[in-house]
Amino acid sequence: MHLFVISSAQTMREKYDLNFQNVTLCRRAWLSSGNSIFLVDTTNINENKPAFKLYYNSRARDKNMQCNLSRMILLPKVDQPKECEISIISKDNVIHDLYFRLTLFDQNEKEISTKAIRINSKQWEKKSIVLPLAKAKAIRISINYLGDSANDQSIWLDRIAIKIDGNDITSQNYFSKKKEDSLEVVHSLKKRYIVPLAFDNDSTLLKKIGAIRQKKIIGLGESTHGSSSIQLANYQFIKNLILNQNCRLILMEMPMDNTLMMDLYVLGKIPESYQNQIISHLKPSICGYRNLITFLNWLRSYNEHSVTKVHLLGVDNPKYPELYLFEYHLTILGKQKGKFYLKKIADEKYEEILTHAQLDTVLKTKLGYKSYELYLLFLKEVIANQKSNVEPLANRDLNMSNKVQNLVKLFLKSDEIAAIYAHSGHITSLPEMDSYLNTDPSLGFYLRKIYKDQYFSISFQIGEGTYSQDECSMNGKIVSDRLLYPPAYSFEYAGLATGLNYFYYPSKYLGDAILSYGKISRGSRYADLYRFSSLKKRFDAYVFIKESKPIEEVESFPIIYNMDFFASRRKAMNDVLNEIDN
Structure with a gap:
């Protein structure tokens, strides 16, 4: 076992941006929501420092000004602390109430107390x-304002200070300087519970992991979408689940519309040459396509020789239903x-399509019972979305959980199981708590509520190396980024200390000194990746991968590729319509 000593000159102020200086679009340290515009205001100086300004965005869809800033702060280790005092220096030009709010959480992410002042x-x-x-x-600091449509609403934030038992710790070294605290984290992983893994094992990997057996739903979470190493490990687990656990x-x-043809591909109902079309659809994704295509081909080969088939489908909200449905019908019929379907799809007459399809014996025969029922389920969702005024991303995880239930009922027998592969932020059993307002339940939260102990979740973590990430926002360039060394209170720090390259660890045996794990969301290149979490409550187990490699075949500018690709698909769609009309 390798031992590390904690050493860092980073202060509380620097780590958590308590002076509100990292507020550019790419380097924003505070989580924000609402419709405010923010900037560093060099015309407002307090104690030799420019202020952080939030002001009304008159072009926002919601005509009332809103701003919500939140930051979760992990408390440094202090012997028997009694109380904390957190202060803020601010000023404003608003007539509605501006609130400063603190919320305390215990080891299990349970709220202990909260207090807000005007x-x-x-x-x-x-x-x-x-x-x-x-x-x-941990403490969550929040600044909340709900105003009106007046153009001159502005808020200036100067700095936050933190005292524990009267001692100002804002400028103190964030990490503990005691070697025993570092060792406590290292010893939080007990050697007898570590299950070493090997990447070349596609058939017997799970035999050492008894807890995963007899579960109905296995959630496999990736802590970042941009690690090829995590992808390969997840596909390895899925192969083992197929081969050994039914x-x-x-x-x-993934959007369900994007995977309808993938499912037919792995079932062998469309030619192998169709994989080129699948690749073209996958290219704009930060997840790339090579690892998934390799897995799809493995699954296609498996299904070819298996009596009971394995289906593969996305459970995310449909994105381009007219294009994918057009391609689906064109390929099948x-x-x-x-002709009837293609014309109606172009006109988005989905209810007429559903009525016709329910009586179409030719389509039902070509698809087979389960694929036909899936097709009808998808049409009903598209119709419901067409009638709804709700934003596409609203209730995203709830929608995914409903799809999981419907697909489990449609495809699985009592002795068969499902594997869900998604970002760890969806797989977790607890909603995120970083923001005071944005605490929507996760997919894993709903699945735990529905399937109880029949839902088992695993998060795949990386210790060092590189991964693919947005250079700035999700609509920009994709770059390869290198992981910084993990902080000494994290699962990754303890994982690196083992000296192992790849292992599985059940969360119930984690020591209490581990207070965080890496959570790398899109557009978070400069964010704090190791925020406070109750690891025992969030997942049933963790998989540690020492070194990460990035996605190599991802498009550098996905948004540009997307625009060109879907423009070409619409042109191809119109060409077919013109042909069948003549």
Whole structure:
């Protein structure tokens, strides 16, 4: 076992941006929601520092100004702390209430206490909240404002300071300087519970992991979409579940419309040459296509020799239903036999398509019972979405959980299981708590509620190396980024200390000194990747991969590829329509 000593000159102020200086689009350290515009205001100086300004965005869809800033802070290790005092210096030009709120959480992410004060002031003013720490491990700091449509609404934030038992710790070294604290984290992984793994094992990997057996739903979470190493490990687990645990349904964090043809491909119902079309659809994704195509071909070969088939489908919201449905009917029925469907799809007459399809024995025969029922389910979802005024991303995880239930009922027998492969943020059993307002339940939360102990979740973590990430926002360039060394309170720090390249660890045996794991979401290149979490509550187990490699075949500018690709698909669609009309 390798031992590490904690050493860092980073202060609380620097780590958590308590002076509000990292506020550019790419380097934003605070989580934000609402419709405000923000910037560093060099015309407003307080104590030799420019202020952070939030002001009304008159072009926003919601005509009332909103701003919500949140930051989760992991408390440094202090012997028997009694209370904390957190102050903020601010001023504003608003008439509605501006709130400063603190919430304390214990080791299990359970809220201990919360307190909010009104901080409205026309001049720079310092206001404080004092809370007893009790068994607190973390504090969420929130600034919340709900205003109106007046154009001159502005808020300036100067700095936040933190005191514990009267001692100002804002400028102190964030990490503990005690060697025993570092060793406590290292020893939080017990050698007897570590299950070493090997990447070349596609058939007997799970025999050492008893807890995963007899489960109905296995959630496989990737801590980042941009690691080829995590992808390969997940596909390895899925292969083992298929070969050894009667897994007959693979569900992916992909739009369902994008996977309808993939399912037919792995079932062998369309030619192998169709994989080129699948690749063209996958290219704009940050997840790339090579590892998935390799897995699809493995699954196609497996299904060819298996009596019971394995289906693969996305459970995310449909993105381009008209294009994918057009391609689906064109491939299954051809131009002449599919003429009715192709014309109705172009006009988005989905209810007429559903009515016709329910009586279409030719389509039912070609697809087979289960694929036909899946097709009808998908049409009904498209119709419901067409009638709804709800934003596409609203209720995203709830929608995914409903699809999981429907697909499990359709495809699985009582002794068969499903594997769900998605970002760890969806697989987790707890909703994220970083933001005061944005606490929507996760897919894993719903699945735990529905399937109880028949749902088993695993998060795949990386210790070092590189991964693919957005250079700035999700609509920009994709780059290869290198992981910084993980902090000494994280699962990854303890994982690296083992000296092992690849292992499985059950969360119930984790030591309490581990307070975080890496969570790398899209557009978070400069964010704090190791935020406070209750690892025992979030997942049933973790898989540690020492070195990560990035996705190599991802498009550098996915949004440009997407625009060109779907423009070409629409042109091809119109060409077919013109042909069948003549």
